[in-house]
Amino acid sequence: MHSTGLDLRQDAATLTARLVDFPSESGTEEPLVDELETALRALPHLTVDRYGNNLVARTRLDRPERVILAGHVDTVPVAGNLPSRLDEDGQLWGCGTSDMKAGVAVQLRLAATVPEPNRDLTFVFYDNEEVAAHLNGLGHVARAHPDWLAGDFAVLLEPSNGQVEGGCQGTLRVLLRTTGQRAHSARSWMGANAIHAARPVLDRLAGYQPRRRVIDGLEYREGLNAVHIEGGVAGNVIPDLCTVTVNYRYAPDRDEQQALDHVREVFADCGVEEMIVDDSSGGALPGLSHPAAVAFLEAVGGEAHPKYGWTDVSRFSALGVPAVNYGPGDPNLAHKRDERVDTALITHCEERLRHWLTS
Template sequence: MPDSALDLRQDAARLTARLVDFPSESGTEKALADAVEEALRELPHLSVTRYGNNVVARTGLGRSERVILAGHIDTVPIAGNVPSRLDEHGVLWGCGTSDMKSGVAVQLRIAATVPEPNRDLTFVFYDNEEVAAHLNGLGHLAEAHPDWLAGDFAVLLEPSQGQVEGGCQGTLRVHLRTEGVRAHSARGWMGANAIHAAGPLLARLAAYEPRRPVIDGLEYREGLNAVRIEGGVAGNVIPDACTVTVNFRYAPDRSEEEALAHVREVFEGCGVAELVVDDSSPGALPGLAHPAARAFLEAVGGEPRPKFGWTDVSRFSALGVPAVNYGPGDPNLAHKRDERVETELILHCEERLRRWLTS
């Protein structure tokens, strides 16, 4: 078999190792997308389409329900952790093992080994998830070919340690700018220090008490935090400008507009000269009351948890498709130099999905 080929007869753990050894940092996914497309086109029960480095495969059995299994094929930059390494405890180490090539391996195995599922299936493999939102392949598919993403329910195989995580938080990032008057630091009374002027808004952040709303039985925890501060001209100059970057992670019962209004309200009266939105992505409600979601929960077991963080379930939610996160990786290990995944959990997730789709 050529080095560029994927053997879908391998179990999901071995297939994960093969995918990890296929470097695909964001923006360099073409070779892996080629291999995924080639492997899927060999399966006669699937129709395969491609848009850029995004590959979509579908069954056409006329079932009453269609389920989407989706995952991104890119990783963050490699940190000396490729090729993969399997240790004596059955743990696979390497870039992307957890986020999320183990989930992609499970997708590929289901595509190859479940030719007649009890629900029609759409498999989505997309690029550029780990970088700026405007580059996201799933977003490009949603804009150019929303019909390819039509379905009744979606499972995003993001790392969740084999537990269902419902919905996701929204995220808003803003720049808060304070102003002053530049002067020589030896005569500071002749100026006004913009960094000092940021004190009230930092105090407001330190005293902030985030909400913990319960939605569909899941408790989400919001967070409003300073993530960066910039200011200063030179070691002998009173600064006339300072910018504090604040990130608001909010529960999915707020809209983007409501989240921004809340942030403006929090910092009212703090002397902020300008508030600029740098990034904004809406959250997604859990949707656990949907019949397909209930059936999925019954099949895979465990207690659902809220998703702390933003994932592409938000894009499915915007398309009217209820979605959950469910994958074998550990989200706490994502992007780390010592990223790893338990091979037993990869096989467990594969078997649970197969049982749901064949029972």
């Protein structure tokens, strides 16, 4: 087994580098989770449970409030950006530095060094966040052991540049299919071109004006975009099928059904023969008026921002637990070859969370 020799009392930047140097592409997290489990079980103030490659570690102090700190341990595939390296400007480079092993390192540091927090704590480390929703480890835990995720408030340590990001967008992906009649391209008038039939769909997308919606003082910007198009049989054949894949990112005041209804309305007169839902995940309202969220904002400082993108705060919201995104790292660097994180920001986020949990 590849061992990191994890010492949870190392500074968070050093711990981040050790986690990054332990590859854990989605689907291969088990060795790293084994290491994390060993390190967490050595902490006497925590009760540790495991379900698959997902860990839940909890304090049992009978505090009046319980908060959850959650993060995924998987990364996208390595892109020639391992091992990690630290440059002279304090930037730690490597796959997973920003998304989100820096956040996981902060979780581990707090788990090890805050044995008597002012709130009961639940630490969640889960797998398969970067792949299809049905594989997501947090979702598996929520279905099998919802009691493990019970709490009053949750913080997802996804990269947010050390700023609080409220809620998240919902995401819907649909396949829009147009049909035609196959024919020899030398005698095209004997057929009907399904790719040409998709033009009204593309025209509608090009002219679409996305909605902006203010919720709890945060402005969420929507987007409706073609992300893939497929059609064609051979170089001498008029195609009889074309599929346009469309992704709708929507504000969290709409639920999944309302989002689907909207997309159907947009393309109602575009000659679409079939619409298939390929993926759907609802958003999460900011919940910033909740007392726990107010206290969190006061403790970490700064202004709240909307979350552009979908995160697992949606899963906590579905469980009735208000949640925010707050973690080190720049989300715009996630999944890139030049992914990196400012080590000073790792330290800053750890210090602010420690202040919140101990003051």
